[in-house]
Amino acid sequence: MKIFKFVKEYIFKYKIQLFIFLIFSIISWIISIGLPYITGNYIDSLMNFQNRQTIIDFTIKILLMGIINIISSFVVSYSYVKVQTKSAIELNFKALEHISKMPILYFKNLDSAYLNQRINSDSNTLISFVLSNFLDILIRALTLIIVFYISFKINRKLTMILIPLIPLYLAIYFIFKKPLFKSGYELKEKQNKFFSKMNEQLYNINLIKLNSTFEESQKQLRTSFSTMFESLLKYTRISYIFSSSDSMTMIISQIIIFFFGGMEIINENLTIGQFTIIISYFSMIMGCISYYLNLGKSYQDALVSYNRLEEILNETKEINGDKRINSIDTIVLKEVCFSYDDTNNIIDNFNYTFKKGNIYGIIGQNGTGKSTFINLILGLFNNYYKGKIYYNSIELKKLDMYHIRKRIIGISEQEPALINDTIGKNVTYGIDIYNYDDIEEVLKSLNLDINKFQDGLNTNIYEAANNISGGEKLKISLARTFLKNPDMIILDEPTSALDVNSIEKLEFILKEIKKDKIIIIVTHNRDILDILDEIIDLNVVNSLNCEA
Template identity: 65%
Template sequence: MKIFNFVKKFIFKYKSSLIVFLFFSIIGWLMSIIVPYITGNYIDLLLQSKDFKVIYDFTAKIVLIGIITIISSFVMNYTYVKIQTKSMTDLNFYVLDHVTKLPILYFKGVDSACLNQRINFDSNTVVSFVLANVLDILTNALTIIFLAYISMRINAKLTLELMALIPLYILLYFVFRKPLYIRGYELKEKQNEFFSKMNDNLQNVKVIKLNATFKEERARLNSAFEKMFNSLLRYTKVSYLFNSSNSMVTTIARVIIFFVGGMEIINGNLTIGDFTIISSYFSMMIGSVGYFLNLGKSYQDALISYDRLRQILDEPQEINGTIRLEGIETIELRNVSFAYDNSKKIIHDFNYEFEKGKIYCIVGDNGAGKSTLINVILGILVNYYSGEIYYNSIEIKELDMYYIRRKIIGVTEQEPKLVNDTIINNLIYGVEVYDYKTIDKLLKDLNVDIDKFHEGLNTKLNEASSNISGGEKLKIAIARTFLKDPDVIVLDEPTSALDVVSIEKLKSMLTALKKEKIILIVTHNQEFLNIADEVIDLNRISKKVECLV
C-alpha cells in the first residue's frame, strides 16, 4: 500500500488517460471470460445438433469478440505506455529535484552515474508496478471468484478438488518472499556498481591512454562484473526454485482436471463442452492465483526500488530560507569557521564585511581555503559552517538563497561547466532578461571572435565543450555572469586560461562595473591585485582577517 500511496500522485495526474486505460482493460478482461464459455456451449451444441446456423452464430460471435479484443488491446497498451512513461519521468524529476537541493557534501564520494541510473531504474520499477497492478489485482480477484462460481455450478466435485491446491500456492509465496527480496536487492546494487565502473572507464579514456592502464582498467571491470554475475546467479537460483515450485503445482492441477474430469464425463456427470469450460476456467484461475504469487515476487522487487528511492528522499535538504532580496548592499561574516569531516578548520573565526562599490581579491596558497570561503559566502555550504553570515543584515539561513543566487549573484568558476548546447544558449543559461546587442558587446569586450565558429552563436558545443579552447570556455562563462547583471560578481581564478589582452579587457570591465557591485575575485594574478580595493590574504589569517588595502 505504501508503494501505491507513494506513486499515485504521479499516475493520477493523467486521469483522462487512466480512465481510458481502465475502461479498455475491463473490456479485454470480459472478452477473455466470455470466449471459453461460448466455446464450451458451441462444442455441446455441435454434438447435439446438425444445424449449420450454430456454426454461423458462433463464427460471428468469435469475429466480433476478436475485433473488440484487438481494439481494446491496442488502446490499452497505447495508453499504458503513455501514462507509464510520463509518470516515471515525473517521479524521476521529483527525485532529481530533491537531490539537487541536498547539502553539497552529500555528493562527496557519490558516483553521479550510479546515482542517476539508480533513480531512473527505481522510478521505472515502482511506477510500472503500480500501473500494471492497479487494475489487475481487481480483475484477477474477480476472475477467481466469478469463474469458481460458474465452475461450481457446472461440477462441484471437480472444482473443489482443484481449489484445494490454492493454499499450496500461498504457502510458496511465504517461503520464498524474504530470499527473493534479499537477493533482488543485492543484485540491483551490484548492477549499479558494475555500470558505474563502465561509466568511469569511458570518462577516463584520456587518463587510460596517457598511462596505458588498459590492463588495470579491464581488471577493475572484471572484478565488478564477477560480483554482479555471482549476485545474478544467486538471485536466479532463488527465482528458479520459486518458479519450479509453481510449475509443480500447475502439473498436479492438470493431473486432477484430466483424471477426475474424465471420470465425471464417463459417469455422465459432465459434458465434453462443460469439461472444456472448467478446464479453460481453471487454467485462468491458476493464472490468477499465479498472478498473486508473482505479485508477491514483483512486490518485493518494487519494494526494493521504493526503499532505495525513500533512502534518497529521506535525506534532509539543505537549509534555504524564505526571505528574498532584490539587491545586495553588504555581506558580513562574523566568527565563521568551517572544516571538512571534522578535520582541521580551513576557515577559523573569519570576520569580514563586503560592501557594494568595491573589488575584493582573495589570495592564498593552494589549500588555503579560497574557493571554500567563496562557497561559504554564497551559501553553498550553509549546512556545515559555524558562525553567522548576513546579507543586508539578514542572516543567510533566513534567506531564499536559490532565488538570490539566480537573480542577483553571478559566479564564474575556475573550470566552468558549459551545457551541451549552442553557444548562445550557454550565454543565456539562467539569464532571464537579455538582448543580443548586449551579448555582442560583451563578447567583443572579452575579445571573443565569434566569427571563427562555423555557425556563430548557434554553434553547438560538444560534450565537455571539446570543440572550443579553455580560454573561450572561460570567456563565455564570464560573459554569462556579466549578462546577468548581478549585484554580486564572483570570479574564481578568472585568468587561468586568458591571454594578456583578455586580462586587460576584463580588468577594465570590472573597474567600470564596481560602483554598483560587490566583486569578489579569487586570484594569484598580480594584475588583479592592482585594481583591488581590498586584498584578503588567507595565508596571513589566524583568528582574525587581515586586510591589505
C-alpha cells in the same frame, strides 16, 4: 499499500490516459471470461442440435469478440506506454530535484553515473509495478470468484477437489519472501555499480589513453562485472526455485482435472462442452493463483526500488530560507567557522564586511580555503558552518538563496561548466531577460571574436566543451556573468586561461562596473592585484585566527 500511495500522484497526473487504459482493460477482461463459456455451450449445441444457424451465430460472435479484443489490446498497450513513461519520468525528475537541493557535501564522494542508473531503474520498476497490478489485482480476484462460481455450478465435485491447491501457493510465497527481497536488493546495487564503472571508462578515456592503462581499466571493469554476476546467479537460483514451484503445482493440477474430469464424463455427470469450459476456467484459476504468487516476487522487487528511492528522498535537504532581497549592499561575516571533519577548521573565527562599490581579492595557497570561503558566502554550506553571515543585515540561513543566486549573483568558475548546446545558449544559460544584441557585444569586450566560429553564436559546444579552447570556455563563462548584470560578481581564477590582452580588457570591464556591485576575485595572479580595493589573504587570516 505504501508503494501505491508513493506513486499515485505521478500516475494520476494523466487521468484521461489512465481512464482509457482502465476501460479497455475491463473490456478485454470481459471477453476473456465470456469466450470459454460461449465455446463450451457451442460444442454442446453441436453435439445435440447439428444445424447451420448454430455455426453461423457462433462464428459471428467469435468474429466480433476477436475484433473488439484486438482493438482493446492495442488501446491498452498504447495507453500503458504513455502513462508508464510519463509517470516514471516525473518520478525521476522528482528524485533528481530533491538531490539537487541536498547539501553540497552530499556530492563529495558521490558516483553520479551509479546514482542516475539507480534512480532511473527504480522509478521505472515502481511505476510499472503499480500500473500493471493495481487493476489486475481486482480483475484477477473477480476472475477467481466468477470462474469458481460457474465451475461450481457446472460440477461441484471437480471444483472442490481443486480448492486445496490455493494454500500451497501461499505457503511457497511466504517461504521465499525474505530471500527474494534480500537477493534482489543486492543485485540492483551491484548492477548500478557495474554500469557506473562502465561509464567511468568513457569519462576517463583521456587519462586511460595518456597513461596507456587499458589493461588496468579492463581489469577493474571485469572485477566489477564478476561481483555483479555472482549476485545475478544468486538471485537467479532463488528466483528459479520460487518459479518452478508454480510449474510443479500446475502439473499436479492438470493431472487432477484430467483424471477426475474424465471420470465425471464417463459417469455422465459432465458434458464435453462443460469439460472444455472447466479446463479453460481452470487454466484461468491457475493463472490467477500463479499471478498472485508471482505478484509476491514482483512486489519484493518493487519494494527494493521503493526503499532505495525512499532512502534518497528522506535525505535532509540543504537549509534555504524564504526571505528575498532585490539587491546586495553588504555581506557581513561574524565569527564564522567551518570544518569538513568537525576537527580542523578551514575557516576559523572569521570576521569581515563586503560593501558595494569595491573589488575584493581572495588569495592564499592551495588548501587555505579559498573555494570553501566562496561556497560559504554563497549559502552552499548552510548546513555546516558556525557563526553568522548576513546579507543586508538578514541572516543567510533565512534567505532564499536559490532566488538570490539566480537573480542577483553572477559566478564564473575556474573550470567553467558549459552545457552541450550553442555558444549563444551557454552565454544566456539561466538568464531570463537579456538583449540578444548584447551577447556579441559582451563577448567582443572580452576579446572573443564570435565570427571566428563557422556558425557564430549558433556554434554547438560538444560534450566536455572539447571543441573550444580553455580561454574561449572561460570567456563564455565571464560573458554569461556580465550579461546577467548581477549585484554581486564572484570570479574564481578569471585570468588563468587568458592572454595579456584579454586580462587587460577584463580589468577594464571590472573597473567600469564596480560602482554598484560587490566584486570578489579568487586569484593567484599578482598582476590583477592592482585593481583590487581590498585583499583577504587566507594564509594570514587562518594562521592568526583573527579578523581579515
